[in-house]
Amino acid sequence: EIVALCAEQFASHALTGRHVVISAGPTREAVDPVRYLSNHSSGKMGFALAEACAEAGARVTLIAGPVNLATPDRVQRIDVVSARDMQAACELAVTDAVAAVGAEQSVFIATAAVADYRPAQVAEQKIKKGDKDDEITLTLVKNPDIVAGIAARAERPLVMGFAAETHAVEAYAQDKLARKKLDLIACNDVSRADIGFQSDDNAMTVFWPMGDGVGRADLAKASKAQIARQLVQLLADRLSSAGA
Amino acid sequence: EIVALCAEQFASHALTGRHVVISAGPTREAVDPVRYLSNHSSGKMGFALAEACAEAGARVTLIAGPVNLATPDRVQRIDVVSARDMQAACELAVTDAVAAVGAEQSVFIATAAVADYRPAQVAEQKIKKGDKDDEITLTLVKNPDIVAGIAARAERPLVMGFAAETHAVEAYAQDKLARKKLDLIACNDVSRADIGFQSDDNAMTVFWPMGDGVGRADLAKASKAQIARQLVQLLADRLSSAGA
Numbered sequence: 032e033i034v035a036l037c038a039e040q041f042a043s044h045a046l047t048g049r050h051v052v053i054s055a056g057p058t059r060e061a062v063d064p065v066r067y068l069s070n071h072s073s074g075k076m077g078f079a080l081a082e083a084c085a086e087a088g089a090r091v092t093l094i095a096g097p098v099n100l101a102t103p104d105r106v107q108r109i110d111v112v113s114a115r116d117m118q119a120a121c122e123l124a125v126t127d128a129v130a131a132v133g134a135e136q137s138v139f140i141a142t143a144a145v146a147d148y149r150p151a152q153v154a155e156q157k158i159k160k161g162d163k164d165d166e167i168t169l170t171l172v173k174n175p176d177i178v179a180g181i182a183a184r185a186e187r188p189l190v191m192g193f194a195a196e197t198h199a200v201e202a203y204a205q206d207k208l209a210r211k212k213l214d215l216i217a218c219n220d221v222s223r224a225d226i227g228f229q230s231d232d233n234a235m236t237v238f239w240p241m242g243d244g245v246g247r248a249d250l251a252k253a254s255k256a257q258i259a260r261q262l263v264q265l266l267a268d269r270l271s272s273a274g275a
Numbered sequence: 276e277i278v279a280l281c282a283e284q285f286a287s288h289a290l291t292g293r294h295v296v297i298s299a300g301p302t303r304e305a306v307d308p309v310r311y312l313s314n315h316s317s318g319k320m321g322f323a324l325a326e327a328c329a330e331a332g333a334r335v336t337l338i339a340g341p342v343n344l345a346t347p348d349r350v351q352r353i354d355v356v357s358a359r360d361m362q363a364a365c366e367l368a369v370t371d372a373v374a375a376v377g378a379e380q381s382v383f384i385a386t387a388a389v390a391d392y393r394p395a396q397v398a399e400q401k402i403k404k405g406d407k408d409d410e411i412t413l414t415l416v417k418n419p420d421i422v423a424g425i426a427a428r429a430e431r432p433l434v435m436g437f438a439a440e441t442h443a444v445e446a447y448a449q450d451k452l453a454r455k456k457l458d459l460i461a462c463n464d465v466s467r468a469d470i471g472f473q474s475d476d477n478a479m480t481v482f483w484p485m486g487d488g489v490g491r492a493d494l495a496k497a498s499k500a501q502i503a504r505q506l507v508q509l510l511a512d513r514l515s516s517a518g519a
Contacts, residue, residue, distance in 0.1 A: 064441050099343045157441045169413040197308045197401045
């Protein structure tokens with residue numbers, strides 16, 4: 032009952048009038064019709080964030096890679112497969128959001144584990160294993176950087192990135208925050224078995240630019256739903272501080 | 276009621292006293308802690324076969340790659356990730372089956388979409404995307420051939436393979452049947468949108484060695500559960516014909 036009451040309280044208005052676009056899950060990059068490259072990502076953190084943003088009053092568009100999760104209530108979901116499909120869907124959704132409510136009221140949250148690289152060529156037929164081909168090489172080319180592209184727009188939403196790393200987590204995250212000109216970055220150490228990919232729990236550190244330095248919030252291990260609500264609060268704080 | 280009656284009839288004894296080991300689903304081959312190579316495979320056909328074999332009275336061990344499916348009743352399930360893990364689990368399960376009921380009473384059904392190749396080296400840390408690395412190459416090495424290994428045993432179970440192809444389906448399947456010394460092979464054209472990977476339906480052609488030629492059965496498009504029951508009947512016929 033207390034939880035329900037808290038949820039009710041929380042469901043207040045932190046993001047009322049905002050339009051939030053969230054990318055979630057992995058992408059799959061075809062090698063041929065049967066093989067693909069992908070990343071570990073359950074999509075749970077992105078879906079929890081979509082739910083928390085809707086609870087907080089935002090209109091939410093969720094761009095999802097291949098995951099096995101139910102769509103949260105009051106969330107518009109668009110399913111995609113590859114990084115380039117995800118980019119097209121995110122670009123369009125952000126453009127629509129900015130057109131509908133203005134850049135200052137728009138938010139883009141990039142939780143998806145987008146494949147950095149894709150095979151340079153996609154074979155139209157299944158590649159056959161030759162008896163003599165004990166070793167083959169696959170040439171990979173860089174995929175578009177979705178979050179950096181949206182953060183570089185003239186009329187840009189507030190942009191929050193994610194960094195899942197296995198070492199030097201905080202240093203990479205702060206570098207990514209500055210390099211991609213993000214407003215916030217949430218990072219976690221996916222080499223920890225108790226949080227991360229398939230887990231229902233998470234623990235994150237969040238950074239944002241503050242004067243010449245960075246602001247910081249440490250979110251202790253909790254359910255992904257609880258972490259999502261804390262991230263929504265940090266987002267709402269950044270939106271207020273931007274004067275929007 | 277009629278369906279239940281048919282199921283009851285079918286649940287007779289076609290495989291009573293047999294021990295069937297089935298591999299199902301895809302495998303995932305790690306590139307680094309977050310990236311992997313995989314194949315499209317829902318695992319549905321393998322799980323349907325495990326269910327049909329159990330219904331037909333067999334003891335069933337199901338070796339499953341990463342899939343989102345419930346374990347059928349009366350089926351022992353072992354979860355694996357990579358092709359090498361799958362090979363180890365299949366080899367062990369077949370050895371146990373042969374020890375328990377004898378080679379003539381044992382069956383190995385290889386429905387898994389095993390990755391033919393895996394990255395030559397697995398990075399211990401997440402590979403970072405360099406600003407200048409517009410193109411990278413991934414060296415892949417051949418994975419073990421699980422079904423050929425089991426078919427090559429001195430004390431071997433009856434072995435049924437699967438071939439999912441996008442062109443020249445029947446020619447490849449017959450070649451695989453002979454080359455890997457299988458007792459049966461079931462093949463389908465996964466380039467057809469109405470059957471295959473994620474579909475609940477399937478249509479298959481089955482071949483087996485018969486004198487100097489090959490026997491053949493064409494299973495018309497039907498649910499994977501119905502196709503599974505027809506495959507069990509073909510298996511039972513081969514077991515009888517082998518005099519077991």
